Amino acid sequence: MKYDTVIGLEVHCELKTQTKCFCGCKNNFGDEPNSNCCPVCLGFPGALPVLNKKAVEYAVIAGLAFNCSINNESVFERKNYFYPDLSKAYQISQLEKPLCVNGYVEINVDGKPKKIRLNRIHLEEDAGKLIHDGIGGTVVDYNRGGVPLIEIVTEPDISSAEEAVAFLEALKNTIAYTGISDVKMEEGSLRCDVNLSVKPSDSVVLGTRTEMKNLNSFKAVYRAINYEQKRQIEEIEDGHKIVQETLRWDDNIGESKSMRSKEDSQDYRYFPDPDLLPVYISNEQIESLKNSIPKLPSELKQIYLGYGLSDYDASLLVESKAISDYFNEVLSYVNEPKIVANFIINEVLRKLKECNENKMKAQELSELVTLVAKKEISATAGKQVFEKMWETGKSANVLVEELGLKQVNNDDELLSYVVAAIQNNPQSVADYKSGKLSAIGFLVGQVMKASKGKANPQKVNEMLKAELEK
Amino acid sequence: MDYTKLSILELAKLLREGKVTSVELTKQVLAKIKEKEHLHALNSVMEEYALARASEVDQMFSEGKELPTLAGIPITIKDNINIKGFNTTCSSKFLENFVAPYSATIVENLEKNYAVIVGKNNMDEFAMGSSTENSAFYPCLNPRNEECVPGGSSGGSAAAVAADLGFASVGTDTGGSVRQPASLCGVVGLKPTYGLVSRYGIVAFASSLDQAGPLTKTVKDSAVMLNALAGHDAKEETSANVEKVDYMDSFTGSVKGVKIGLIKEFFGEGLDEEVKNAILDAANFYKSKGAEIVEISMPFVGSALACYYILSSAEAASNLSRFDGVKYGVSVDDPKNLNDLYLRNRSQGFGKEVKRRIMLGNYVLSSGYYDAYYKKAKKVQRLLVQQFADTFSKCDVILSPTSPTVAFKIGEKANDPLAMYLSDIYTVPVNIAELPAISIPCGLNKDNLPIGMQLIGKKFSEKTLFNVADVFETMKGEN
């Protein structure tokens, strides 16, 4: 039998504010335990939360970037449960009136666009960190407790591991462009839970779903989905029922284990937090936040296509904000989009795979691009100069001089190469004359070789034609 | 001379005239506290701290510095208000050894006014109760009759002021916890408008209803205290951002033309006859001074109590969840696992009434009951707010009993929580509607126990309340 997989994701993303969501403590990763804490985030008796404006703005920006409607009025609620990482034994979150509702993220599936709908994006506080020291105890560090998080909840529109990863990549990339988060999965600033069920393709009834937690990389998400859909199909085919439960993915052994079943599922007793007022955001405020968002990858791609770049090249350039920023910066010095794009895609991106640091300043690259654009050096020579610039840090102009790569445009000098090529290659000349016009390419190659790459190939082509037609 | 029976205003004058020093006052108060230790009005005394503060103030007075009215006046505060470096116990075993790592905003405000805090008052555990019998340490006695309760939950505060153990106290009022003990001990108790006095650093009972307020010997002293306590606090989102006023400007000495409302429903079943007559006497007094008495009906006002028990318990259940014994408080030595740690810490740390409220709160919030109880109560709250708005279109202040009875015997209601809850019937609607109200003594019953009357005003009408209350306090004797 054929089965469909139905997947919904819940993505948690830490916001890069200076301070925590409800107190003025530093929002910073990697400090001494409990050193970025105050009575509020430690849940001391009598302490009260005060909402961070920036956190709300960032959550709204996320909503706008993913095409959500923003609620003018939204409410913070308490989600009550006991766990040592939760200092107040409740998490301040949003349930009935979140900041953002009804958005979507567009992904590519087999070359076709597909919209993954978002149910909501809400703002909440992160929990602290449990450190297991291996000597029979757990130590709680509340530095992360109270850090602002957005939770992005999709509709069950995802139907495979590939789509899930494409969704997460698009999500991560767009968030990175907005600047509201570091989106580092390895530091836990981006986390993801998977809700998954399977059903026979010809059935309209949804199957029982499970929830998988502890997915710490895109690869883990991919593997976990494939594992879980296979497991569920096997269970059904063996005549078993799927149990609604929460599973914990273990990436080391590539299996998921049950954490708790629905029977002992929590009753969170949500109710509006009486310490916090509902937040009102006017349409004007929403509009001004919208205007503050930098250009997002989808918009940038359209602009780049307008420059005459191919779809492939444009897509590559918007895969990272650092790269598209770099591209835009080089363009601000020299308006040659195609040449710049070629250098970035073929040279810079290749180099960045070897080392993470971009050693070439935009202005330096623009000088090289100018030389190529003005045909002072050939494209081949350009690549050579790029290599040397990356290695030595010297400027393009200096290197062109040092390496003697300046393109030969002198007619007398070029003519002597052309005449020599015609004399030395009678067969190609004969081919050309008999109508095989492509033979001229070989002759151009010979001239380039003789000139050590310095001849202007276009000019050589013209001169060869003129000589051969004589 | 014994200064401990004087008012703050009288002492302020003597201090400025150099006739007495703050250290002398503080020593007298400390001695009296020792003498009246058996009342259990205080959980802790901060002798060294108080004397040091007092001598600082004396130094400033001797240098001729102009200081706020409260400067050098020894006062006490309820033991659910944090002072950095001192214990905050909430009269609970759970927090018996808790040392506050920060001060409440109102403590900072009192310190800026150079008040001398000498100790912390006994209370019902976590402010839950109406008799101070729910203190985990010892019940507090009513100084007017030591066989009786002082009321609660700020029973220690009211008893301290009534027994001259400090010239004022700060209590907290979630459903009447300042006004009811003030009434039972024969002192003045103010519950300010919600948001007027900062809640930051006061251990929360029910966040949407809690409000700290002063207990004093006189109405004018209450105004002095409110001047120090009130003010917007950026550390609290629900803090009211209203302009600072001088409450000492409240007093005109006249109630001519003031419309005083009597709520029909407040004079029905359950109201003690002597209390009722005292309130009607007060109404007659006001009439004789030129006020207009209006009778008004508020058909739903009786539902405030049910509303209160739902909302306050729900919030309390959540607010008290943080007491798990991980960050502070009691903790068992040998927990089997995490769940065992939580269960045993909380079960051993909390008293009966606190557990009862937590249970009720979690019940009304739990899945399947939330709409029927919590949401319903929120709607009834709206209804009550509207009804108070209607009422205040017909009168300026409402006059009512503070408590249906005078102080009752210790143990009398201890085993009947519902009967105990009913003693808050007149005070609770005020919290539900976020209004200000003041309780002042209005006579004694045949057993010489004080009777209190309550004046309720519109939001932020504390000045009107002070004036109307002061006219009664200063002129009633003339009749």
Added chain:
Amino acid sequence: MITKKDVLHVAKLSKLEFNEDEIDAFVENMDSIVGYVNTLSQIDTSGLEEELTAVNLDDLRQDEVQPSLPQESAILNAPKKRNGGFSVPQVVE
């Protein structure tokens, strides 16, 4: 009607444990209190919208760092502490 089952469920949510006598007392106590608060259900509140006082985005706290507590103060009251943190029984995940 409050049942023993209700009391046990709520006790579990509350992280409180009781002996049999206490549970019986709770059933009785809570039944009378819940019966009392149930009187609200007779009040017609239809058409009443919850009126909320909201805070404008512009009036929220600015994102500026305030001093935190020193680590010693943060863990000062902790019944059990280790390595600058709050120590709890091993949490199995």
